[in-house]
Amino acid sequence: xxxxxEADGKLEAEVQTETIMxxxxxxxxxxxxxxxxxxxxxxxxxxxxxxxxxxEPVRVCVSGSTPLLWRSAxxxxxxxxxxxxxxxxxxxxxxxxxxCRLGRPLQLQLEEARLLKDTGRAVLVKGAESECDDDRVNVxxxxxxxxxxxxxxxxxxxxxxEEKKRVLERVMTERFRDDALTDQPIRERLSSxxxxxxxxxxxxxxxxxxxxxRLGYAPVERDWLAADWTLPRDNKQEVRYRVYQDLRQQGYxxxxxxxxGGDYLIYPGDPLRFHAHFIAVCVxxxxxxxxxxxLCLARLGANVKKTILLCSPSETESEGVIYTSIQWSGMx
Amino acid sequence: MADCAGxxxxxxxxxxxxxxxxxxxxxxxxxxxxxxxxxxxxxKDFLPDGSQRQSEKLRRxxxxxxxxxxxxxxxxxxxxxxxxxxxxxNVVVLMSPAGKFWQTMGYSEQGKQFLQSEExxxxxxxxxxxxxxxxxxxxxxxxYELMLSNRTISLQQYQVFSHLKRLGYIVNRFDASAVPxxxxxxxxxxxxxxxxxxxxxxxxxxxxxxxxKDTPEGQSQTRExxxxxxxxxxxxxREESQNSGSSTCMIPSERAAxxxxxxxxxxxxxxxxxxxxxxxxxxxxxxxxxxxxSPQRSGLKWDFSRxxxxxxxxDCPLTSLQAPDPGLLPSAVPARACDVSAWLQRLNLRExxxxxxxxxxxxRERQYKRGVNEDREVRxxxxxxxxxxxxxxxxxxxxxxxxxxxxxxxxxxxTAPGQATSTGDLLQQIGMMQxxxxxxxxxxxxxxxxxxxxxxxxxxxxxxxxxxxxNPGKPYSRMCVCSFDGPVPDLRTLKRLAFxxxxxxxxxxxxxxxxxxxxxxxxxxxxTDCCY
Numbered sequence: 007x008x009x010x011x012e013a014d015g016k017l018e019a020e021v022q023t024e025t026i027m028x029x030x031x032x033x034x035x036x037x038x039x040x041x042x043x044x045x046x047x048x049x050x051x052x053x054x055x056x057x058x059x060x061x062e063p064v065r066v067c068v069s070g071s072t073p074l075l076w077r078s079a080x081x082x083x084x085x086x087x088x089x090x091x092x093x094x095x096x097x098x099x100x101x102x103x104x105x106c107r108l109g110r111p112l113q114l115q116l117e118e119a120r121l122l123k124d125t126g127r128a129v130l131v132k133g134a135e136s137e138c139d140d141d142r143v144n145v146x147x148x149x150x151x152x153x154x155x156x157x158x159x160x161x162x163x164x165x166x167x168e169e170k171k172r173v174l175e176r177v178m179t180e181r182f183r184d185d186a187l188t189d190q191p192i193r194e195r196l197s198s199x200x201x202x203x204x205x206x207x208x209x210x211x212x213x214x215x216x217x218x219x220r221l222g223y224a225p226v227e228r229d230w231l232a233a234d235w236t237l238p239r240d241n242k243q244e245v246r247y248r249v250y251q252d253l254r255q256q257g258y259x260x261x262x263x264x265x266x267g268g269d270y271l272i273y274p275g276d277p278l279r280f281h282a283h284f285i286a287v288c289v290x291x292x293x294x295x296x297x298x299x300x301l302c303l304a305r306l307g308a309n310v311k312k313t314i315l316l317c318s319p320s321e322t323e324s325e326g327v328i329y330t331s332i333q334w335s336g337m338x
Numbered sequence: 339m340a341d342c343a344g345x346x347x348x349x350x351x352x353x354x355x356x357x358x359x360x361x362x363x364x365x366x367x368x369x370x371x372x373x374x375x376x377x378x379x380x381x382k383d384f385l386p387d388g389s390q391r392q393s394e395k396l397r398r399x400x401x402x403x404x405x406x407x408x409x410x411x412x413x414x415x416x417x418x419x420x421x422x423x424x425x426x427x428n429v430v431v432l433m434s435p436a437g438k439f440w441q442t443m444g445y446s447e448q449g450k451q452f453l454q455s456e457e458x459x460x461x462x463x464x465x466x467x468x469x470x471x472x473x474x475x476x477x478x479x480x481x482y483e484l485m486l487s488n489r490t491i492s493l494q495q496y497q498v499f500s501h502l503k504r505l506g507y508i509v510n511r512f513d514a515s516a517v518p519x520x521x522x523x524x525x526x527x528x529x530x531x532x533x534x535x536x537x538x539x540x541x542x543x544x545x546x547x548x549x550x551k552d553t554p555e556g557q558s559q560t561r562e563x564x565x566x567x568x569x570x571x572x573x574x575x576r577e578e579s580q581n582s583g584s585s586t587c588m589i590p591s592e593r594a595a596x597x598x599x600x601x602x603x604x605x606x607x608x609x610x611x612x613x614x615x616x617x618x619x620x621x622x623x624x625x626x627x628x629x630x631x632s633p634q635r636s637g638l639k640w641d642f643s644r645x646x647x648x649x650x651x652x653d654c655p656l657t658s659l660q661a662p663d664p665g666l667l668p669s670a671v672p673a674r675a676c677d678v679s680a681w682l683q684r685l686n687l688r689e690x691x692x693x694x695x696x697x698x699x700x701x702r703e704r705q706y707k708r709g710v711n712e713d714r715e716v717r718x719x720x721x722x723x724x725x726x727x728x729x730x731x732x733x734x735x736x737x738x739x740x741x742x743x744x745x746x747x748x749x750x751x752x753t754a755p756g757q758a759t760s761t762g763d764l765l766q767q768i769g770m771m772q773x774x775x776x777x778x779x780x781x782x783x784x785x786x787x788x789x790x791x792x793x794x795x796x797x798x799x800x801x802x803x804x805x806x807x808x809n810p811g812k813p814y815s816r817m818c819v820c821s822f823d824g825p826v827p828d829l830r831t832l833k834r835l836a837f838x839x840x841x842x843x844x845x846x847x848x849x850x851x852x853x854x855x856x857x858x859x860x861x862x863x864x865x866t867d868c869c870y
Contacts, residue, residue, distance in 0.1 A: 069493045076479045078408035093852035097463035099411045101376055105504050113852045148473045161363030208416025211366040214465055215477035219360055264822045264850030275386040278399045
């Protein structure tokens with residue numbers, strides 16, 4: 007096996023890596039499938055606020071059978087604390103009409119969501135499915151929204167007025183430094199500014215929230231039960247999950263590799279800074295494949311300059327996962 | 339999390355900091371002067387080495403990434419179009435006038451403007467439309483939850499839709515009933531034609547002459563005769579010409595029978611060139627006279643120098659014909675000089691202008707095809723009977739040559755020598771596999787319940803200026819969305835979808851965890867050796 011263990015925290019700041027290792031070690035000692043009562047992180051963290059934010063559960067929403075993350079804090083947490091990368095699939099707010107860089111929501115692989123569930127870091131949020139007959143308007147919430155909007159409008163109007171005043175003052179001071187006579191019209195404008203200034207409603211800036219804002223009814227949130235897992239857990243899923251778990255524990259970053267003909271792309275560090283080294287193909291330990299399959303994989307790896315890694319979880323949990331890499335070599 | 343788990347789900351919400359992503363008025367105001375450029379990404383490193391430099395770069399990269407990702411959409415109230423989500427119909431109705439997007443998206447009904455759910459969601463993400471539900475504005479998350487369901491379209495389909503829209507394509511929902519059928523296309527019932535096909539001016543066939551002129555047994559008669567008959571028919575009543583050819587042909591035969599005695603009596607001197615010597619058998623009244631018995635005397639050949647065949651073609655127009663030599667005519671068939679100008683007008687004397695393709699085909703045929711008349715043995719035949727005997731002799735001869743071990747077994751050769759008349763014919767006979775096209779036998783395929791479906795019509799980006807929602811024309815491609823985990827489309831699905839799509843190619847968009855790849859299948863024809 008040609009993998010180097012990189013559990014020595016070379017990936018990110020040392021503290022973070024250690025935290026991940028700690029967490030993973032804790033996970034290993036727990037039984038699978040139960041949501042866990044965890045003690046807050048140990049002494050490395052200061053402040054209760056921070057502690058709470060770490061233990062705050064990540065909210066996973068499901069669209070169809072696809073798990074999505076919406077809040078930026080959640081995205082940041084899973085990436086920096088747990089090494090879960092996911093894929094951004096929405097439009098980017100800054101430039102929505104391009105495909106190079108996308109924005110929220112973050113789509114998770116099934117293995118990533120399952121890891122979140124198994125470590126108890128996530129809760130499942132049921133979506134806001136519209137009940138067709140229930141078009142009743144929640145009057146209280148609507149009133150609070152209108153108030154909020156009005157407040158925002160007034161504030162912005164005030165800020166606009168102040169800014170205009172500042173502009174005029176700057177004009178005055180810069181241009182008519184020594185001449186007190188000719189800046190009279192500007193002075194007059196300044197004094198009458200308050201009365202003559204108008205800030206139309208249409209000029210107000212309005213936010214189009216990405217994640218669910220407080221306005222609106224509160225959705226039902228609960229711990230993720232085994233019954234929510236809509237997809238069948240067949241053998242293939244199990245094999246993939248075990249490989250994912252093992253690689254994640256060793257500190258590798260994992261994304262999906264459909265376009266490369268494999269199951270996962272393995273990065274030695276955060277995908278933002280490093281290229282992928284391996285293409286992982288999950289193979290059940292007792293399966294048989296014709297040699298042509300391996301030839302295809304080897305060719306593929308040679309073309310994209312990545313090593314193909316065949317991953318097979320052993321029969322027993324304790325023995326871990328067996329890795330085999332394919333290297334194309336000549337007969338010398 | 340420990341706290342939350344203890345208190346229960348309802349309480350958990352209240353503890354959450356919901357408003358962390360809601361911007362304050364000052365932030366909103368400051369967002370007017372936000373930068374709209376995307377930062378460029380630097381080069382990646384190969385291996386993590388734990389250095390400070392690398393970790394610093396990573397930290398900065400991540401900070402920039404989070405800054406971009408967490409940025410919220412802030413728009414001027416005046417530039418937003420207000421809309422409302424209608425869950426019953428799964429559409430969004432516009433409350434204020436539509437903007438520029440109306441050119442390619444949405445539809446009108448009963449005076450109101452509507453958007454499909456995926457269009458509305460895309461416009462929400464772009465920050466052009468603010469959708470309300472129950473008097474409150476929807477966030478993008480809520481938009482995804484409400485507008486993407488199995489009643490509208492799935493998340494994967496929406497991902498393909500928005501991917502294409504971001505690239506600039508015009509994407510509409512596919513409507514199977516709006517695809518013009520092959521028949522409609524052939525009849526040109528499709529409103530917009532891509533390019534008018536101008537066929538070459540081919541030789542137009544004039545109305546075929548009535549049967550009396552077109553004698554079935556024309557083999558045995560010269561043009562003269564035909565013309566003469568025609569002349570007779572024009573003289574005769576209309577009804578006669580309407581009758582079946584046989585009745586009119588009986589006239590000459592009758593007359594021939596009547597005149598046979600005369601001919602006999604006249605004797606057949608060798609000076610006069612006669613068509614035939616033997617008198618007509620009386621029972622040939624019923625049958626059309628095709629029996630041209632070869633004269634008993636061998637060596638009697640036609641002397642064409644003494645027979646005049648009038649040329650009525652374009653190059654030598656004649657309007658009057660002389661009376662033919664009675665010796666050339668069948669016995670008892672009188673003939674006289676006549677004026678054929680009326681009949682000439684009904685002939686199609688236009689020069690045949692062949693298209694380039696036809697000329698090329700003719701050239702090719704000239705190389706390979708051998709005209710029958712060039713065969714020496716055929717030329718030595720004096721009449722049809724000779725020729726037929728020659729053919730029979732030849733087939734008998736070739737039969738004798740056939741080896742028994744080939745032809746008497748259960749498995750026989752596919753073709754016999756001499757059976758094929760051209761190279762193409764031969765290839766057809768020995769061909770084991772017929773070329774098949776994608777749309778063969780595709781008409782009757784029925785969709786099974788879980789099968790793949792065409793989701794969208796895609797029109798190209800550069801047609802935006804001329805695009806009309808009421809008459810979009812032929813799409814550039816049709817999109818079928820499939821998942822990476824699902825099966826590869828089998829031949830049956832390919833045929834069914836290709837047929838359903840008509841003459842527009844079908845593209846398969848495969849969605850793999852956010853990444854989209856496009857595949858299409860094109861029919862390929864193996865080149866043929868020669869065209870036939």
